Amino acid sequence: MRLLYQYSAGKSFFHKLDPRTKVLFILCFLIVVLVIPDIRFTFASLIFVLLMLWLAAGISPKEYWPFLALLAPIMIAITIVQALSRGPPYYTLPIIPLGLSAPGTMFGLTIGLRLVTMGMSYLMFAMTTDPFDISLALNRTGVSFKYSYFIGFALRFFPLIQETLVTIGQAVRARGGASLDSGNLIMRLKALISCTPCLALSTIRRSQNIALAMELRGFSALESGRTFIREIKFKPVDYLVSIASLVYMSIGFFLWITVFEGLRQLGSAFILILVIGMIAPFVLIAYIYMKVKAKKRG
Amino acid sequence: MTSVVIKVDDVTLVYPPPIRVTALKNINLQIRKGEFVALIGPNGSGKTTLAKCIANLLKPTSGTIYLKEKPMTKYRSIETCKIVAYVFQNPDHQLFKDNVFDDVAFGLRNLRKPEEFVERKVKEVLERLDLWDKKGVHPFRLSKGERQKVVVAASLAMEPEVLIVDEPTTGQDRRGAIEMMNLLTELNSKGTTILVITHALHLVGIYVRRTVLLNQGLIVKDGPTREVFGDINFLRDVHMNPPQITEFSFRLGLDPISLTVQEARESIERIVK
Amino acid sequence: MGDKAAIELNNVTFQYFRADKPALRNIDLKVYEGEFLGIMGPTGAGKSTLLYLMSGTIPHFFKGTLTGEVLVGGRDTKDLSWSEILKVVGLILDDPEAQLFSLFVRDELIWGLENRGLPKEKILESVDRVVNLFGIKHLTDRVSYDLSGGEKQKIAIASVYALQPDILLLDEPTSQLDPVGTKLVYDAIADIAATGKTIVLVEHKAEELAEFADRIILLNEGELLLDENSRNFFANRELLRSAGVDVPQVSELAYALKKTVPISSIPLTIDEAVSTFKRLLRIDD
Numbered sequence A: 001m002r003l004l005y006q007y008s009a010g011k012s013f014f015h016k017l018d019p020r021t022k023v024l025f026i027l028c029f030l031i032v033v034l035v036i037p038d039i040r041f042t043f044a045s046l047i048f049v050l051l052m053l054w055l056a057a058g059i060s061p062k063e064y065w066p067f068l069a070l071l072a073p074i075m076i077a078i079t080i081v082q083a084l085s086r087g088p089p090y091y092t093l094p095i096i097p098l099g100l101s102a103p104g105t106m107f108g109l110t111i112g113l114r115l116v117t118m119g120m121s122y123l124m125f126a127m128t129t130d131p132f133d134i135s136l137a138l139n140r141t142g143v144s145f146k147y148s149y150f151i152g153f154a155l156r157f158f159p160l161i162q163e164t165l166v167t168i169g170q171a172v173r174a175r176g177g178a179s180l181d182s183g184n185l186i187m188r189l190k191a192l193i194s195c196t197p198c199l200a201l202s203t204i205r206r207s208q209n210i211a212l213a214m215e216l217r218g219f220s221a222l223e224s225g226r227t228f229i230r231e232i233k234f235k236p237v238d239y240l241v242s243i244a245s246l247v248y249m250s251i252g253f254f255l256w257i258t259v260f261e262g263l264r265q266l267g268s269a270f271i272l273i274l275v276i277g278m279i280a281p282f283v284l285i286a287y288i289y290m291k292v293k294a295k296k297r298g
Numbered sequence B: 001m002t003s004v005v006i007k008v009d010d011v012t013l014v015y016p017p018p019i020r021v022t023a024l025k026n027i028n029l030q031i032r033k034g035e036f037v038a039l040i041g042p043n044g045s046g047k048t049t050l051a052k053c054i055a056n057l058l059k060p061t062s063g064t065i066y067l068k069e070k071p072m073t074k075y076r077s078i079e080t081c082k083i084v085a086y087v088f089q090n091p092d093h094q095l096f097k098d099n100v101f102d103d104v105a106f107g108l109r110n111l112r113k114p115e116e117f118v119e120r121k122v123k124e125v126l127e128r129l130d131l132w133d134k135k136g137v138h139p140f141r142l143s144k145g146e147r148q149k150v151v152v153a154a155s156l157a158m159e160p161e162v163l164i165v166d167e168p169t170t171g172q173d174r175r176g177a178i179e180m181m182n183l184l185t186e187l188n189s190k191g192t193t194i195l196v197i198t199h200a201l202h203l204v205g206i207y208v209r210r211t212v213l214l215n216q217g218l219i220v221k222d223g224p225t226r227e228v229f230g231d232i233n234f235l236r237d238v239h240m241n242p243p244q245i246t247e248f249s250f251r252l253g254l255d256p257i258s259l260t261v262q263e264a265r266e267s268i269e270r271i272v273k
Numbered sequence C: 001m002g003d004k005a006a007i008e009l010n011n012v013t014f015q016y017f018r019a020d021k022p023a024l025r026n027i028d029l030k031v032y033e034g035e036f037l038g039i040m041g042p043t044g045a046g047k048s049t050l051l052y053l054m055s056g057t058i059p060h061f062f063k064g065t066l067t068g069e070v071l072v073g074g075r076d077t078k079d080l081s082w083s084e085i086l087k088v089v090g091l092i093l094d095d096p097e098a099q100l101f102s103l104f105v106r107d108e109l110i111w112g113l114e115n116r117g118l119p120k121e122k123i124l125e126s127v128d129r130v131v132n133l134f135g136i137k138h139l140t141d142r143v144s145y146d147l148s149g150g151e152k153q154k155i156a157i158a159s160v161y162a163l164q165p166d167i168l169l170l171d172e173p174t175s176q177l178d179p180v181g182t183k184l185v186y187d188a189i190a191d192i193a194a195t196g197k198t199i200v201l202v203e204h205k206a207e208e209l210a211e212f213a214d215r216i217i218l219l220n221e222g223e224l225l226l227d228e229n230s231r232n233f234f235a236n237r238e239l240l241r242s243a244g245v246d247v248p249q250v251s252e253l254a255y256a257l258k259k260t261v262p263i264s265s266i267p268l269t270i271d272e273a274v275s276t277f278k279r280l281l282r283i284d285d
Helices: A019-035 A039-055 A061-085 A102-128 A131-140 A145-174 A185-216 A236-258 A262-266 A268-297 B047-054 B077-083 B100-110 B115-128 B144-156 B174-189 B201-207 B225-230 B232-237 B244-252 B261-272 C047-055 C082-086 C105-115 C120-134 C149-161 C179-194 C206-212 C237-242 C249-256 C270-280
Strands: A090-092 A099-101 B004-014 B022-032 B036-040 B062-067 B084-087 B162-166 B193-197 B210-215 B218-224 C005-016 C024-032 C036-040 C064-072 C089-092 C167-171 C198-202 C215-220 C223-229
Touching (some): A019 A039, A019 A102, A019 A236, A039 A061, A061 A099, A090 A102, A099 A102, A145 B084, B022 B193, B036 B047, B036 B174, B036 B201, B047 B162, B047 B193, B100 B115, B100 B144, B144 B174, B174 B193, B174 B201, B201 B225, B244 C249, C005 C047, C024 C047, C024 C198, C036 C047, C036 C206, C047 C198, C082 C089, C089 C149, C105 C149, C120 C179, C149 C179, C179 C198, C198 C206
Parallel strands (some): B036 B193, B084 B162, C036 C198
Antiparallel strands (some): A090 A099, B004 B022, C005 C024
């Protein structure tokens, strides 16, 4: 059974990338999406993510359309709020005596599209990255074994908690309570409130058993010197994608300042961000280059 | 002829993507008022899915379920829960309040019953299940067997006409299992229709008259327990183990096949004479 | 089966921290090397507590007051670290969901060995061995939470067995499982028993226990009431009944017919029962 946001093994391009590469790629990509205010660009970015999901990660729209359907009302709400609160020029609606601000509508849609892009990027990451590779990546960056292990562990158990919530929700309904899938938001909230203590307590109880089972297999046996058979290694394609992402971000910042007058919008106090945004990628590239050289030497 | 309280008419259930599994295929089943039916089958056969459809917790993809001769679609779930109660397998997934009394009262309060009725009913049910002295205790502090009793009490308090119990004897010791089956038998004798999902076939042989066997989403056998258990080879083909005494009587060639130790004893004594 | 005691409990009494009475009282028990010991008793009798004591879980995970001595491999568990005890003893719990934490089965099998810091080749060798022993090659690439309950328990057993304990303790491993799952687990237990390892199994299902156990003990309310070989164990029907413990159905039948039919040896398993009664009733094969 495969639920949304859950890792599913595969051999696609995105699956094979190092998790650190993917984080960098998505971070750079999203920063540019957030910075560039042109709605055509935002829309194009979203299409790009959906294409990546399809081609590079092998995930088809059939699998994530419920997620999109969930985001749609939020998008519409944001658009309406912006449309009603901004200035001229206005669209006039046929029957309702309201004017929708044109720049407001554009801005609202842009925010909505950015949200969807962020959501889909996270989806792409979660569905193509083994949670325990994330743990390993964290561990390599210096986080202790136990803490980094628990990140992967939490991601691995999250779908089970989702399943348990569904069962508990059915149990609430069986006793005359509200339904978790109710059309009415207030009813849904009521149902969630009924379910939460039960979910929390049953999860705590199970986690005590899990803790014992883990100790029985030596989880706390060694302070250091644990063997790691799993490996994550930066391959040439990882370097390529990382560098491309950083360059992309740099270009994005450059365009923001020049074409979209980003500097004027935010004021001189934000020169620092711009400088960092433009120069930092090259600093990072230089750093990566030095590390690679060191590895080749050693 | 007693009325048909549950009729499952050509029901199919396919889980939506990304799961896409066909859990039930063209199921036809009729349960009369006052029957005691066991629903058996290997894991993944669809027993829990079918039971949840009957309790109006899941909706079939096609086909209709009739509850008291009215289609399920014409009921709201707050109406069906008054008629069909469902006790889930894991008690930890059905305990909602911080004390036993309120937990058992939860359903009745959702149904907006007057408070004096609630107090009277909860007391009655807790006393019946020997839980009255635990009424103020937090349910998660009780032993597993006691938690199981609490969730059964909570369902009984709703005075259902049909009680569906999912694996009530899993993880219980012998005494707990027998207590549970005796309770179900007593409820049945007082008129409650009982549907029990279980893989404790030795208990089914002793307590339950009618058995429905599911395999891979289909009903493959439906009839008196003796008939269903009698086809030992069929049971083995669908990976079910008949009770030891039943298999023993089969291998010895006893006729009729024994469902209990007592029956086997009588059969052998008859042969010896 | 040797005469050497793999595990010894000498006059052990244990009370959990904040409990109002002891969970176990004055327990004297020896588990011999290579034997298959069964433990039966009603819920709350102290069976799990006994396994916790044997595996070092008490006092390292659960706290309480312990008097008497628990010896594993001749050494007092009070003088050993939990890691040292777990090198010799493995424990399987009853909940299959709580014993798998990795995403893929192959990661689960190596996990415990990784924790020990063993070299990579040794780990892969050990895993290969258990995969072959239990016949689980077809499961190694599966996602652990997609498995059936029985498959999960089998993987849990394999993961613990890969650590090569001398003694394997199992706490009602099939209580949450259907008959198919129960069979999977018992196949794994049979594979282990065939290698001559010491096994201690807590089980409610008398029929299954009768197939495997050399010796069975009865616990009730913290006390050791019976300690016999399997055949004699199930002869104590009154005591077992009052403790709420099952007897295999075929044994029950034989006892009920003792007065009518001359049964010399009470059958414990279905095969024994069928051959006994076919002989007695002169039924041809």
